[in-house]
Amino acid sequence: MTSLEELKKKIPTQIAVIGGGSWATALVKILSENQVKIKWWIRRKADVDFIRKYNHNPSYLTDVAINTRKVKTYNKMSEALNGVEYIILAIPAAFIPATLKDLNKKHFEGKKVVSAIKGMIPEENLLVTDWLTREFSLPIGQTCVIAGPCHAEEVALEKQSYLTIASPNIEVAQSFANLLNCRFLQANAITDLYGVEYCAVIKNIIAIACGITRGLGFGDNFQAVLVSNAMQEIKIFLDEIYPKENRDLNNSGYLGDLLVTAYSQFSRNRTFGNMIGKGYSVKSAQIEMNMIAEGYYAVRSIYLISKQHHIKLPIIDAVYHIVYEKINPLIEMNKLKGYLK
Numbered sequence: 001m002t003s004l005e006e007l008k009k010k011i012p013t014q015i016a017v018i019g020g021g022s023w024a025t026a027l028v029k030i031l032s033e034n035q036v037k038i039k040w041w042i043r044r045k046a047d048v049d050f051i052r053k054y055n056h057n058p059s060y061l062t063d064v065a066i067n068t069r070k071v072k073t074y075n076k077m078s079e080a081l082n083g084v085e086y087i088i089l090a091i092p093a094a095f096i097p098a099t100l101k102d103l104n105k106k107h108f109e110g111k112k113v114v115s116a117i118k119g120m121i122p123e124e125n126l127l128v129t130d131w132l133t134r135e136f137s138l139p140i141g142q143t144c145v146i147a148g149p150c151h152a153e154e155v156a157l158e159k160q161s162y163l164t165i166a167s168p169n170i171e172v173a174q175s176f177a178n179l180l181n182c183r184f185l186q187a188n189a190i191t192d193l194y195g196v197e198y199c200a201v202i203k204n205i206i207a208i209a210c211g212i213t214r215g216l217g218f219g220d221n222f223q224a225v226l227v228s229n230a231m232q233e234i235k236i237f238l239d240e241i242y243p244k245e246n247r248d249l250n251n252s253g254y255l256g257d258l259l260v261t262a263y264s265q266f267s268r269n270r271t272f273g274n275m276i277g278k279g280y281s282v283k284s285a286q287i288e289m290n291m292i293a294e295g296y297y298a299v300r301s302i303y304l305i306s307k308q309h310h311i312k313l314p315i316i317d318a319v320y321h322i323v324y325e326k327i328n329p330l331i332e333m334n335k336l337k338g339y340l341k
Helices: 004-010 022-031 045-054 077-081 093-099 128-136 152-156 170-180 193-216 220-241 252-263 268-277 282-289 294-308 314-324 329-337
Strands: 013-018 036-041 071-074 086-089 112-115 143-147 161-166 185-190
Touching: 013 022, 013 077, 022 036, 022 152, 022 170, 036 077, 045 071, 071 077, 093 128, 093 294, 112 128, 112 170, 128 143, 128 193, 143 170, 143 193, 143 252, 161 170, 161 193, 161 252, 170 185, 185 252, 193 220, 193 252, 193 268, 193 294, 193 314, 193 329, 220 252, 220 294, 220 314, 252 268, 268 282, 268 294, 268 314, 294 314, 314 329
Parallel strands: 013 036, 013 086, 036 071, 086 112, 112 143, 161 185
Antiparallel strands: 143 161
């Protein structure tokens, strides 16, 4: 006779994925490896219709085959959220308020919300999880965040990858990690939600700095020192803003995520910085990339928070001065040399 637990295991977990970009597409691919049903909301109706017909996202990771037996696409947010257990947000942080403006707390009641966003709400300098808690009365224990090191492009190629899932409720983090574990990906659960979320935000800023130095012609030696110092800045920031005992920044959810974003050819923030270093204006770099570099928005938020708390972060300051105050990148990076050790 089949037990209740066995029956539950046979019932697919219902998940909503919000966003149509490369990271959302990668998450859909990962989750499709397991016993789930996915309701995928995409803003562009043409993309929704294309996926239904051809089983591929026409705009991002176009080689990834979408398992439409497990994945249904939607253009109406309320339909995508109806009846799901998990809501995964995978859109740029700057677009979160406008995208979710028609929702209320009832849409989130009893659901676990996962932020796959590595940015901050720009005008309010808020982490995405804090914004969700405030706007929708969402208990922080029902939220978790996804950190790398993991690029969507390597997921598409089924390269062995790792993710860190963080929530103050370890059971929530572990239950979601279990949904991600598959033949090419391993997910680990920890409780340091704010530490992981802030680190994911800051590492994008560091990647811009690394890209700028590459664009200027600096070499591997300088970048190694830059990244080493960046890890120290992350520690200084976290110890002041959100101190936590037994936090090991050498773990892959912190250091690993920083390294892959700072060095990888797939890093859009590094690409953005590289273009700035080569002489592109911020506007022209954004237009040519046709993708959002979260670090551009995040650096203003982290810069303002650091000034409010009197935290000295030379690398963050340098990136802010270059992209917002239009200081010549070479002048700013030459100035930064004196702070690095």
